[in-house]
Amino acid sequence: MGIFDEELKALREEILKLGSMVEAAIRDSVESLVERKSDLAREVIKRDHLINALEVKIDEECIRLIALRQPMARDLRFITTAMKIVTDLERMGDLAENICERALELNEEPQLKHFVNIPKMAEITQGMVRDALDAFVTGCSRLPYEVIKRDDEVDDLTVKNFEELLSLMIQDPKIIPLAVKRTYVAKYLERIADHATNIAEMVIYMCKGKIIRHMEIPEGE
Amino acid sequence: MVEKKNIFEIRDFSVYYGDLMAVKNNNLVIEKNKITAIIGPSGCGKSTLLRSLNRMNDLILSSRVEGKILFHGVDIYDRDTDVIELRRRVGMVFQKPNPFPSSVYENVAYGPKIRGIKKKSQLDEIVENALVRADIWKEVKDKLDESGLSLSGGQMQRLCIARSLAQEPEVLLFDEPTSALDPISTANIENLLQELQKTVTIVIVTHNMQQAARISDYTVFMYLGELIEFGDTDTIFVNPQNKLTEEYITGRFG
Numbered sequence: 001m002g003i004f005d006e007e008l009k010a011l012r013e014e015i016l017k018l019g020s021m022v023e024a025a026i027r028d029s030v031e032s033l034v035e036r037k038s039d040l041a042r043e044v045i046k047r048d049h050l051i052n053a054l055e056v057k058i059d060e061e062c063i064r065l066i067a068l069r070q071p072m073a074r075d076l077r078f079i080t081t082a083m084k085i086v087t088d089l090e091r092m093g094d095l096a097e098n099i100c101e102r103a104l105e106l107n108e109e110p111q112l113k114h115f116v117n118i119p120k121m122a123e124i125t126q127g128m129v130r131d132a133l134d135a136f137v138t139g140c141s142r143l144p145y146e147v148i149k150r151d152d153e154v155d156d157l158t159v160k161n162f163e164e165l166l167s168l169m170i171q172d173p174k175i176i177p178l179a180v181k182r183t184y185v186a187k188y189l190e191r192i193a194d195h196a197t198n199i200a201e202m203v204i205y206m207c208k209g210k211i212i213r214h215m216e217i218p219e220g221e
Numbered sequence: 222m223v224e225k226k227n228i229f230e231i232r233d234f235s236v237y238y239g240d241l242m243a244v245k246n247n248n249l250v251i252e253k254n255k256i257t258a259i260i261g262p263s264g265c266g267k268s269t270l271l272r273s274l275n276r277m278n279d280l281i282l283s284s285r286v287e288g289k290i291l292f293h294g295v296d297i298y299d300r301d302t303d304v305i306e307l308r309r310r311v312g313m314v315f316q317k318p319n320p321f322p323s324s325v326y327e328n329v330a331y332g333p334k335i336r337g338i339k340k341k342s343q344l345d346e347i348v349e350n351a352l353v354r355a356d357i358w359k360e361v362k363d364k365l366d367e368s369g370l371s372l373s374g375g376q377m378q379r380l381c382i383a384r385s386l387a388q389e390p391e392v393l394l395f396d397e398p399t400s401a402l403d404p405i406s407t408a409n410i411e412n413l414l415q416e417l418q419k420t421v422t423i424v425i426v427t428h429n430m431q432q433a434a435r436i437s438d439y440t441v442f443m444y445l446g447e448l449i450e451f452g453d454t455d456t457i458f459v460n461p462q463n464k465l466t467e468e469y470i471t472g473r474f475g
Contacts, residue, residue, distance in 0.1 A: 004472070070431060072458050072470040209460025 004069050008078065011061055012137060015082055015089075018054045019133040022089045023126055025051065025096035026192060030122035033103035033185060034115045041100035041107070051093035058086045074206075081206040085136060088195040092129065095188045095195075102181045102188075112178045113168070117161035121189040124154055128196035135200060140207035144200035154193035161186040225293070228253045228392060228422050229274060234288035235446075236269050236278060243269045245446040246288070251392075256414060256423040258437035258454070260430060262474065266446040267426045271394050274424060275311035276304050309336075312385035316397040318377030320369030320384070325352075325361050328369045328380055332388040347387050354420075355383035356413050375406025379413065386421075393417065395425040399432065411436050430470055434458045442466045 025044050032041035062083045065071060071079050106112075128147045135143040165179040201213050229251035236244040244266040251257050251274075259267040269278060276297060278284045289296045297307055309332070320328050329348045338344055348365070352358040357379040361372070369380050378398060385393055395414070399407040414423055414436055427433050433440050433454065440457040442450045442465070450463040461467045468474050 002472075072430065072434070073461050073467045075471050076459060 004065075004071075004075075007061075007065060007069070008075065011058065011065070011079070011082060014054065014058050014061070015085060016133060016137060018051065018058065018086060018089050019129065021047070021051050021054065022092045022096070023129055025093050026099075026122065026126055026129065029096040029099035029103065030119065030189075032100055033106065034119055036103075036107045036111070038104055038107045041103040044100045045097050048093055048097045051090060055086045055090040059083060077206045077209060081136070081202045084202050085133075085199050088198045092192045092195050095192050098188050099185050102185050106178060106181055109178055112175055112182065117157050117164070118182070118185055118189065121154055121157045121161070121186060121193075124150055124157075125189050125193045125196065128154075128193055128200075132196045132199035132203065135203045136206070144203040144207075147200035148197050151193050151197045154190055158186050158190040226252050228293065230289075230291040230294075231270075232289040232291065234270075234273065234286065234290055236266070236273055236284060236286050238281065239283045243446055244273070247443075247448045249441060249448060249451055251422060251424060252439065253422050254418055254420075255438040256418055256425065256436055257439045257441065258433035259424065259426045259441045259443060260428070260433050260469070261443035261449075262469065263428075264445075265443040267441075267443050268396055270443070271396055271424060271426045272313075274392070274394055275308045275313060276302075277308075277313065279304065309388045310390055311392040311394065312388055312390035313394045313396070314378070314381050314385055314398050317401050318374055318381050320372070320377050320380050322368065322370055324366050325369050325372070325380060326365040329383050329387045332384065336388075348383075351383040351387040352380075354386050354417065355379045356409065356416070357383060373406070375402050375409055378402060378406070378410060382410075382413065382417075386417075390421060392422045392424065395423065395427075397426055397428060400428065407432070430458075442469060444469070 025047065028040050028044045031037060032044065062079050065079055069075070128150050131143050132147045135141060135147065162183050165183055169176050169179045198213075201211075205211050227250040229249075231247055231249040231251075234244065234247045235242060247270060259271060261267045272278045273286065273290060274292075274297075278286070286298055290298060292307070292311070296302075321331060323331075326348055329351050330344050333344060333347050338347070349358065349362075352361060357376055360376060361367075361380070364371075369377065372380060378401075382393070399410050402410065411432065414425070417423065425433075425437065437454045440452065440454045441448060442457065442461075442463070444465055450457065450461060450466040452462070456462070457466065458470060461470065
């Protein structure tokens, strides 16, 4: 294996490492909320700088490879995809941090009601992130298309969550401050799913050389 | 009448050197006022194909061809082709700058003189015009009587381009025109080719893939005499359709 192939392999591994850090941040942020673990929330917030630092490191490595190796064809698509993916991953980390901030606030107050939608959304979203990155690593398959489809489920749950909380707020306006924070959390998860969708779209670009963002994906693809 | 876009049409074209088939059944069109780059590993037949476009391969005794190369719709391998006239209309610039061992002026005036132009004022005009188009006029206008061989490598190469331009060609063929030049001279030649493209159709053979990517509109990838892929340069370098092309341009060949 040539030096360049070694470098690409190392780059792939760094992205997977970033991905696993972000997955953990999402998982822990939701756990800190649902299980009212404020220490865990603080820990996730504290860890975010590691995600940021790795994002910068990967970006720099991509720029270095473009400058020194002048990648072409699939190498070029891989590296440009990597550069975009890390931006999405870093944003996901920030959103997990936001969930933790809301968790810290909500954990100080009595539990409004049992969490139903948010854990479901978190589970789907984490799966999307994992599969989007798996698709990035393993290459071309149906996986990225599945990820894009699942985004609709998250969107539906966001709406459902909002409607349920809205009716509670109408019944009892005193709970509005807490309920609004819960809608924020759902919105953060919905945004995370959007970033996972971006990654899946970039992976499809990497494989096919065709940009499919802002398009309807044809059935059977 | 609509002007034809394709200046060359290469049809089922093969070249043999003795028993060796150097170019195998190539089909390709060369579009007018575009830069077409031919890339491929050494020995893939790219220079042979290039030299076939103005029948320079005729000079190799063991060579013979099959198929057709249509220039403005007429097969240049027809028996009654005027090869000298063909080479005037389809000029060539080589890898190593090869000015004649004469003055800058004589280098450029040589072709027009052979064509029968004798009037000094007319020759002066042709020489100046060609040197301007080759972007070397400013550098040599005060030393037109000096030897062409006294110039720098990059200047000599532009002088050779001026020499070709003085023949008012429609097509210029370039065989690795910058491989003996430093990066600055290379950039000058590349800029020049893009400027010349407005008036001349250009076909260039290059080992420098970045060069093909930088300057060409279309790229041809050849391997073992076969034309593997031909397409927009963007497509070839971002998303090639053939696995061999991809392996070659990503440097993972063989």
